[in-house]
Amino acid sequence: MSREKRAYLIVAVLSPLAVLALWTFVTHQKAVAAIILPPPEAVFASLIDMLQRGYSGVALSTHIGASLTRVSVAFVLGSILGTIVGLIRGRVPLLDAVFLVPSEVIRPIPPLGLIPLFILWFGIGELSKILLIFVSVFLIMMVSAHAGAQSATVDTLRAARSMGANSVQTFRFVILPSALPQIMTGLRVAMGTALTILVASELLGGDRGLGFVILDASSFFRTTYVFAGIIIIGAIGLASDRLIALVERKVVHWRGKQH
Amino acid sequence: MAAQRHLQLVPRSDDAQQPAAVDAPEVTASAPRTRSGRAILKFDRVGFAYGSRTILDNVSFEVEQGEIVSLLGPSGCGKTTILNLIAGFLMPTGGFCLAGGREIVGPGPDRGVVFQSAALFDWMTVAENIAFSLRCAHKGRRERDAIAKEMGALVGLGDRLDAYPYELSGGMRQRVGLARVLAAKPTVMLMDEPFSALDVQTREALQEELLRIQQHTGATIVFITHSIDEAIFLGHRVFLASSLATGTFEEFTVALPQPRDDPENRLHPEFIRLREIIYRRMRNPGAPASRTGAP
Ligand SMILES: Nc1ncnc2c1ncn2[C@@H]1O[C@H](COP(=O)(O)OP(=O)(O)OP(=O)(O)O)[C@@H](O)[C@H]1O
Ligand SMILES: [Mg+2]
Numbered sequence: 001m002s003r004e005k006r007a008y009l010i011v012a013v014l015s016p017l018a019v020l021a022l023w024t025f026v027t028h029q030k031a032v033a034a035i036i037l038p039p040p041e042a043v044f045a046s047l048i049d050m051l052q053r054g055y056s057g058v059a060l061s062t063h064i065g066a067s068l069t070r071v072s073v074a075f076v077l078g079s080i081l082g083t084i085v086g087l088i089r090g091r092v093p094l095l096d097a098v099f100l101v102p103s104e105v106i107r108p109i110p111p112l113g114l115i116p117l118f119i120l121w122f123g124i125g126e127l128s129k130i131l132l133i134f135v136s137v138f139l140i141m142m143v144s145a146h147a148g149a150q151s152a153t154v155d156t157l158r159a160a161r162s163m164g165a166n167s168v169q170t171f172r173f174v175i176l177p178s179a180l181p182q183i184m185t186g187l188r189v190a191m192g193t194a195l196t197i198l199v200a201s202e203l204l205g206g207d208r209g210l211g212f213v214i215l216d217a218s219s220f221f222r223t224t225y226v227f228a229g230i231i232i233i234g235a236i237g238l239a240s241d242r243l244i245a246l247v248e249r250k251v252v253h254w255r256g257k258q259h
Numbered sequence: 260m261a262a263q264r265h266l267q268l269v270p271r272s273d274d275a276q277q278p279a280a281v282d283a284p285e286v287t288a289s290a291p292r293t294r295s296g297r298a299i300l301k302f303d304r305v306g307f308a309y310g311s312r313t314i315l316d317n318v319s320f321e322v323e324q325g326e327i328v329s330l331l332g333p334s335g336c337g338k339t340t341i342l343n344l345i346a347g348f349l350m351p352t353g354g355f356c357l358a359g360g361r362e363i364v365g366p367g368p369d370r371g372v373v374f375q376s377a378a379l380f381d382w383m384t385v386a387e388n389i390a391f392s393l394r395c396a397h398k399g400r401r402e403r404d405a406i407a408k409e410m411g412a413l414v415g416l417g418d419r420l421d422a423y424p425y426e427l428s429g430g431m432r433q434r435v436g437l438a439r440v441l442a443a444k445p446t447v448m449l450m451d452e453p454f455s456a457l458d459v460q461t462r463e464a465l466q467e468e469l470l471r472i473q474q475h476t477g478a479t480i481v482f483i484t485h486s487i488d489e490a491i492f493l494g495h496r497v498f499l500a501s502s503l504a505t506g507t508f509e510e511f512t513v514a515l516p517q518p519r520d521d522p523e524n525r526l527h528p529e530f531i532r533l534r535e536i537i538y539r540r541m542r543n544p545g546a547p548a549s550r551t552g553a554p
Pocket of ligand 1: 309314332333334335336337338339340341
């Protein structure tokens with residue numbers, strides 16, 4: 001490991017430890033009420049408690065499983081469809097025109113604003129929750145892939161054509177690889193957003209999911225459980241982002257190395 | 260011997276009355292060709308405009324099979340536009356562009372392009388870049404590997420076939436761009452200032468390499484450059500474009516001894532002589548001898 005890499009790793013580990021230390025210090029000085037900001041060890045105790053006895057009669061793994069299922073289904077479907085639509089929009093002007101107004105009208109609407117409509121249309125079950133996440137992921141991926149589809153340079157496109165590539169081959173060998181860096185970045189942004197919307201979607205009701213845990217605990221002022229839930233979601237976010245970043249480095253190995 | 264003349268043979272207004280055939284005899288009569296004598300590229304009173312901006316007007320010339328033509332001229336005079344027309348990336352707004360006797364309707368593997376930017380595919384290895392045209396033609400892996408090896412070796416990259424373009428130096432990337440075009444076995448190679456970003460040593464080495472390869476493959480080459488030396492060293496003929504918007508350019512025949520890839524040719528009296536003439540012409544493009552259509 002190079003010096004820079006080691007330094008990077010050390011700083012990346014030290015920074016959360018510093019936050020933890022600050023958090024411990026502030027709470028032990030009794031600078032803030034425990035109900036506003038509980039001390040870390042209390043949050044940790046709640047975490048252990050949830051692991052052992054679950055939350056509101058449901059095992060923690062069931063809560064996590066329910067949330068992960070919603071996010072995964074919505075993320076996979078949303079990113080596949082969003083990428084396909086985005087790539088098509090980026091290359092076929094007439095189809096781009098078809099999508100332009102509808103997608104630009106929907107895009108600025110905050111997902112929370114869609115909740116009442118979704119309840120009306122799809123009820124308060126799984127479908128509404130998944131669709132809400134799906135829409136956010138879809139829109140992000142559509143924009144990323146749209147931009148990506150246009151990032152192939154004129155020269156590489158011309159080079160491909162003059163070496164006999166037909167439209168399908170040009171797409172597969174030039175347009176798609178050129179779009180990959182933006183698609184991969186889109187996936188990371190979309191995953192972060194998906195987890196955010198997850199909590200909001202679980203406002204829609206139901207009795208399981210990490211969002212449910214956080215919302216339920218907060219309405220009973222069980223702040224330590226709120227924090228425990230936040231930390232679990234944060235950990236999932238960190239793990240998924242690192243995973244996508246790892247895939248990204250493998251898939252778009254040339255990124256940032258061109259001369 | 261340098262044959263100097265302009266190629267605006269048929270004024271545009273005469274198009275209707277004068278059929279295309281008129282210009283051909285005069286061109287061939289005044290400059291006997293050293294090559295095959297068979298025109299593979301033919302521009303017949305070609306015009307091109309971006310919107311209302313005329314870039315080319317009434318440009319006519321022929322390039323023979325197996326010939327290297329260097330294209331010199333001031334920045335922005337339309338050299339790349341000519342290349343793009345031959346490649347089929349652009350369509351003329353007037354006249355005809357012919358390759359192998361047929362009108363050019365689009366890009367094709369018979370006309371390979373070496374870009375100034377190399378324009379390699381960063382996501383493919385050197386071997387995959389070189390064999391790209393074969394992949395498009397649905398050739399099998401074995402054939403692709405064999406050609407990549409052969410062409411890689413030809414341009415001196417036999418040991419870097421598994422590298423990615425970003426792991427190569429600028430000169431190596433240019434060679435991949437060259438090998439990639441050679442692998443497609445084009446009848447015409449179009450090269451747009453491919454060596455301009457390189458140091459003198461690499462540049463001269465690649466020039467000699469290109470001449471050897473051309474000898475070997477018999478490809479026809481149109482080579483754009485800003486360097487008078489490069490134009491003379493490589494070309495059988497040098498076209499000096501002064502104003503392509505009025506169709507005028509001058510032509511110089513390069514009579515350097517064989518083998519053409521001999522580096523000593525750069526010191527040959529004919530080389531020095533031609534360089535001086537072209538240099539003066541470039542410094543003083545308004546001199547009467549090259550002017551036509553002026554009132
Ligand atoms: N896409 C375009 N739209 C409008 N004008 C263009 C476009 N591309 C080139 N031109 C114009 O056409 C003219 C000829 O361009 P071209 O690229 O053929 O010049 P060139 O002789 O190759 O110059 P250089 O030696 O600098 O490469 C220039 O004046 C340029 O401004
Ligand atoms: Mg140019």
